[in-house]
Amino acid sequence: MKKVLFAALMTIAVQGVFAQVNKGQWLVGGSAGFESHKRGEVKATQFTFSPNAGYFFIDKLAGGLRVDLTSLKYKGEDASSEFLISPFVRYYFLEAAQKVNVFADASYGFGSVKDGGESASQNGFAISAGPAIFLTPNTALELAVQYRSMGGDAYADDNLNTFGFKVGFQIHLGGGKK
Numbered sequence: 001m002k003k004v005l006f007a008a009l010m011t012i013a014v015q016g017v018f019a020q021v022n023k024g025q026w027l028v029g030g031s032a033g034f035e036s037h038k039r040g041e042v043k044a045t046q047f048t049f050s051p052n053a054g055y056f057f058i059d060k061l062a063g064g065l066r067v068d069l070t071s072l073k074y075k076g077e078d079a080s081s082e083f084l085i086s087p088f089v090r091y092y093f094l095e096a097a098q099k100v101n102v103f104a105d106a107s108y109g110f111g112s113v114k115d116g117g118e119s120a121s122q123n124g125f126a127i128s129a130g131p132a133i134f135l136t137p138n139t140a141l142e143l144a145v146q147y148r149s150m151g152g153d154a155y156a157d158d159n160l161n162t163f164g165f166k167v168g169f170q171i172h173l174g175g176g177k178k
Contacts, residue, residue, distance in 0.1 A: 020137060020172050021092040021101065027054040027062045031168030033146060039160065044074045046162070052088065060092040066107055082122065084111035092132070103142070104129040113154035124150035124159075128166060142168035 030051035037044055047070065054064025070082035086109025094101045108125045130144030144166040151159040 020096045020098075020134060020140075021056060021060045021062075022096055023056050023059050024174055025056040025062075026173040027052070027056065027064060027090070027170055028173060029140075029168060029170035031142065031144070031166045033164050033166035035146075035148070035162045035164030037160070037162045039074070039158075042074050042076070044072060046070055046072045046164070048082075048164075048166075050166075050168075054088065054090065059096070062090045064088055064090075066109070068109065068111070072113075078116060080113060080115035082111060082113050084109040084122070084124070086110075086126070097137075099134055101132045101134070101140075102130070103132050103144075105144070115154075120152070120154035122150055122152035122154040124148060124152070130166075132170065138172045140170045140172070142166070142170060144168065 030049065033048040033050065035046040035048070037046070048068055050066050050068045052064055052066040054062040056062045064087070066086045066088050068082065068084040068086060070084070071079055072082060073079045086107035088105060088107035090103055090105040092101045092103045105128045106125065108123070110121075110123045112119050113122050126146055126148040128144040128146035130142060132140040132142045134140045146164045146166050147162070148164070149159050149161045
């Protein structure tokens with residue numbers, strides 16, 4: 001009986017190991033990011049929380065939707081908030097069942113900035129990359145470097161280009177191929 005139970009547990013464990021970045025998987029999670037930049041002579045700090053959900057259309061390539069909720073504080077001014085909805089694509093470079101994988105992520109979003117009771121539209125793109133450290137076969141801690149370029153009515157004729165860091169957590173769900 002112990003051998004049968006052990007064999008059943010091993011079968012389940014092995015199937016889970018190969019279920020990280022395969023076609024048919026779901027990706028659910030999010031990240032928190034920090035950026036610091038200077039616009040003109042004024043320094044700013046920015047914190048972003050970004051929940052996301054995606055689907056692996058082919059092995060190692062997922063696409064989905066992300067929502068960016070941002071608090072932006074310019075030195076000496078009140079904080080403003082940003083809201084952005086972004087379709088994204090994400091590619092994992094290594095094969096499934098790796099303890100550490102490397103990913104690249106790109107998104108383009110539309111939203112608004114609220115500052116002092118006034119609202120203005122914005123749009124922009126973001127590119128990030130870094131390691132995904134699989135804590136279990138289906139959960140990953142992510143560290144990434146990000147480049148963002150924002151424009152639209154909120155930024156007049158100047159785009160806001162920033163570099164930042166993100167820490168994220170993703171859960172890989174679903175059957176996927178075995």
